[in-house]
Amino acid sequence: MIAGIFTSSWIAGSIVAAMAGVVGFFVVLRGASFAAHALPLCAFPALAAAHLFGLDPLGTALAFALAGAATISAIGQGTRRDIASAIWLVLMLALGELFLSRMHSYARAVYGLLFGQLLGVTPADLHLIAGVGILAALLILLTFRPLLLSTLAPELAVAAGVPPRLVEFLFLALLALASSAALPAVGALLCFSLMVGPASAARHLFDRPTAALAASVALSLLTVWGALLLSSATGWPASLFVGAGGLALYLAPRARSFRSLVRA
Numbered sequence: 001m002i003a004g005i006f007t008s009s010w011i012a013g014s015i016v017a018a019m020a021g022v023v024g025f026f027v028v029l030r031g032a033s034f035a036a037h038a039l040p041l042c043a044f045p046a047l048a049a050a051h052l053f054g055l056d057p058l059g060t061a062l063a064f065a066l067a068g069a070a071t072i073s074a075i076g077q078g079t080r081r082d083i084a085s086a087i088w089l090v091l092m093l094a095l096g097e098l099f100l101s102r103m104h105s106y107a108r109a110v111y112g113l114l115f116g117q118l119l120g121v122t123p124a125d126l127h128l129i130a131g132v133g134i135l136a137a138l139l140i141l142l143t144f145r146p147l148l149l150s151t152l153a154p155e156l157a158v159a160a161g162v163p164p165r166l167v168e169f170l171f172l173a174l175l176a177l178a179s180s181a182a183l184p185a186v187g188a189l190l191c192f193s194l195m196v197g198p199a200s201a202a203r204h205l206f207d208r209p210t211a212a213l214a215a216s217v218a219l220s221l222l223t224v225w226g227a228l229l230l231s232s233a234t235g236w237p238a239s240l241f242v243g244a245g246g247l248a249l250y251l252a253p254r255a256r257s258f259r260s261l262v263r264a
Contacts (some may be wrong), residue, residue, distance in 0.1 A: 021217030024199030065176035106156035116187030197246030
């Protein structure tokens with residue numbers, strides 16, 4: 001029984017890490033870290049609404065995240081994306097507070113999907129994560145070339161006929177999918193760390209986009225696998241080690257640069 005639970009957690013964590021590595025690569029290159037922070041936090045009002053109205057928690061969270069992706073894409077072009085992300089984030093927090101004010105108790109499920117339960121992934125969670133992972137993989141395959149071109153050379157992408165608004169929406173939709181799939185494993189509050197930490201480190205290690213993308217996925221996988229092992233050994237929450245690993249990966253290349261600056 002314990003081995004089965006650990007296997008489910010390992011598979012779910014690997015799917016989430018692979019998605020986070022790919023999406024995080026584009027988050028770092030496109031400077032969309034605020035959107036990567038805002039969209040996962042759609043889980044807060046979504047899960048409160050699901051508990052209040054008896055809806056499916058993860059399905060509601062995915063719907064809220066996709067609505068956020070559409071809204072940010074529609075009103076937040078270019079440098080205005082951060083403004084749109086901030087407006088959406090404030091709205092989601094306000095809605096969450098409204099829904100919580102109507103509840104008599106704070107559901108354990110809401111807590112779990114905000115902070116993650118990597119060692120508590122159920123078979124139903126695994127099926128949903130796998131389904132979202134397949135959908136995200138198909139979206140990545142269909143949009144990879146135009147997304148990469150618009151990220152690295154926006155003017156060239158426009159000249160090649162790549163519609164920037166459509167690509168921006170597809171990118172945000174991909175971010176919403178990855179965020180929603182990560183909820184049962186690492187939670188909304190640490191999804192951002194898993195996306196940005198490994199991808200940022202990979203960007204510092206490699207100049208070639210394909211090599212940086214592969215490194216981002218590899219580092220994200222190592223972060224989740226290490227968190228699982230450390231959690232099972234210590235009994236501490238796996239989300240703690242995911243957050244610490246993401247922070248360490250983000251700081252590692254910058255620490256080397258800082259040492260070089262001090263020595264100079």
